[in-house]
Amino acid sequence: MSKDLADILNSTIGPSDKVEGVKIWLDTGFPPLNKAVGGDYDKGMPVGRIVEMFGPESCGKTAIATNVMANAQKMGGVAFFMDHERSFVPEVGESLGLNTSSHFVVKQPDTFESSVTSVIKSATAIRDNDAIPEDAPIVVVFDSLASMLPQSKFAKDIDEQGMNDSLALAKACAAVFPTLALYAEKLNMLILVLNQEREKPGVVYGDPTTTPGGKAPKFYASVRIQIGRKKIMEQQKGGKEFVGQEIGCKVIKNKVAKPFQSAEWRFMFDENGIGYFDVVGSMIDYLSGKALIKRSGAYYEWKGKKYHRKQLIEVINENDELPELKALLPTT
Numbered sequence: 001m002s003k004d005l006a007d008i009l010n011s012t013i014g015p016s017d018k019v020e021g022v023k024i025w026l027d028t029g030f031p032p033l034n035k036a037v038g039g040d041y042d043k044g045m046p047v048g049r050i051v052e053m054f055g056p057e058s059c060g061k062t063a064i065a066t067n068v069m070a071n072a073q074k075m076g077g078v079a080f081f082m083d084h085e086r087s088f089v090p091e092v093g094e095s096l097g098l099n100t101s102s103h104f105v106v107k108q109p110d111t112f113e114s115s116v117t118s119v120i121k122s123a124t125a126i127r128d129n130d131a132i133p134e135d136a137p138i139v140v141v142f143d144s145l146a147s148m149l150p151q152s153k154f155a156k157d158i159d160e161q162g163m164n165d166s167l168a169l170a171k172a173c174a175a176v177f178p179t180l181a182l183y184a185e186k187l188n189m190l191i192l193v194l195n196q197e198r199e200k201p202g203v204v205y206g207d208p209t210t211t212p213g214g215k216a217p218k219f220y221a222s223v224r225i226q227i228g229r230k231k232i233m234e235q236q237k238g239g240k241e242f243v244g245q246e247i248g249c250k251v252i253k254n255k256v257a258k259p260f261q262s263a264e265w266r267f268m269f270d271e272n273g274i275g276y277f278d279v280v281g282s283m284i285d286y287l288s289g290k291a292l293i294k295r296s297g298a299y300y301e302w303k304g305k306k307y308h309r310k311q312l313i314e315v316i317n318e319n320d321e322l323p324e325l326k327a328l329l330p331t332t
Contacts, residue, residue, distance in 0.1 A: 023188075026074060026139065027067065029064065030064075030263065030265050030277065030283075032286050034261040036251050037225065039258055046222060047139075048185045048189065049185070049255075050177070050191040051191070051224075052195055052223070054196060054224070055229070060247055060277055061144075061194045062194065063267065063275065063276065065081075065192055065194060066092075067096060067188070068139060070097040073103045076133050077139065077244075079139040080107070080122065080123075080139070081105070081143065081302075082141065082142060083107065086108055087143070104212065108254065111149050111151045112176070115148060120183050123189055137189065138187060139191040140191050141190065141192045142194065143194045144194040145173075145195040145212060150168040150169055150171070152168045152171075153168050168223075169252040170216070173214050173216040174214060176218045177217060178220065196211065197211060197220065201225065202209060218253070223251060223253060225251055225252075226250050227247060228251045229248070230245065230248075232268075233247055243268060244267055247266065249264075254319060264275070265278065268281075279322065280316050290330075292328045292329070
């Protein structure tokens, strides 16, 4: 007598595993970017996945990562910042809302392997010991993949390194990223990989840009965000002065929402040269572009009054009216 198919499957491979989508999303600090990545203004970065964000230097990647870490803390979670570039400034992180004294660790590992191993061990211990609520996220930021030194190169003197060592990072990524993707899901952890851009020599047609780390990061990342920029120059006494950058991004890979969406914002610099994510100004630009804030020439209408752009930014910042700006966003 033949067995029932269901009985055979249950006795051999067992019942189907429970397949769950993304349950937790982390706000990037800019609703249009949340929508481009997660498909909704209230979403953002997907917890349980690998996200790669790459672009030129000093274009605000770390500022976005800091917003994500700060929002994870607000949900009871913990953040790790693996500072391979040796460039993290705690005071700047704190100015963006990051608590650097609790639920946060910044490390400067020597090697790629030690960085990944310490993160997985720490995150596993946090979950095994219920150190944070089960639904609280863990965020790990690697800054940057291009600066992560494989053990095989670290163990050699400079004069011992050859052409084969140029492939060491790609080999390390190919070995480790499948494990990272698995632990990201099992430990309810967002792996946010910041990366740099390189240009492939001799490319005449198509996009000449590439990223360090080989093909594994591209394959195992659920979301890949490509960032571009152009300078903002303003007339000052004595001529034009560099004051910030217009940042544009395209989500070139997305397995959690519709791909190829884009967002734009401004990354500005204060008089001390410290960069900041101009969320209010960028929201004004976004809303006026969608006719959700009335604009007539150089004037924007806000609560029955007309302002120049700079004036309106000052008014909204002084009165903490950013939530009112966000309330103008469409529900779909």
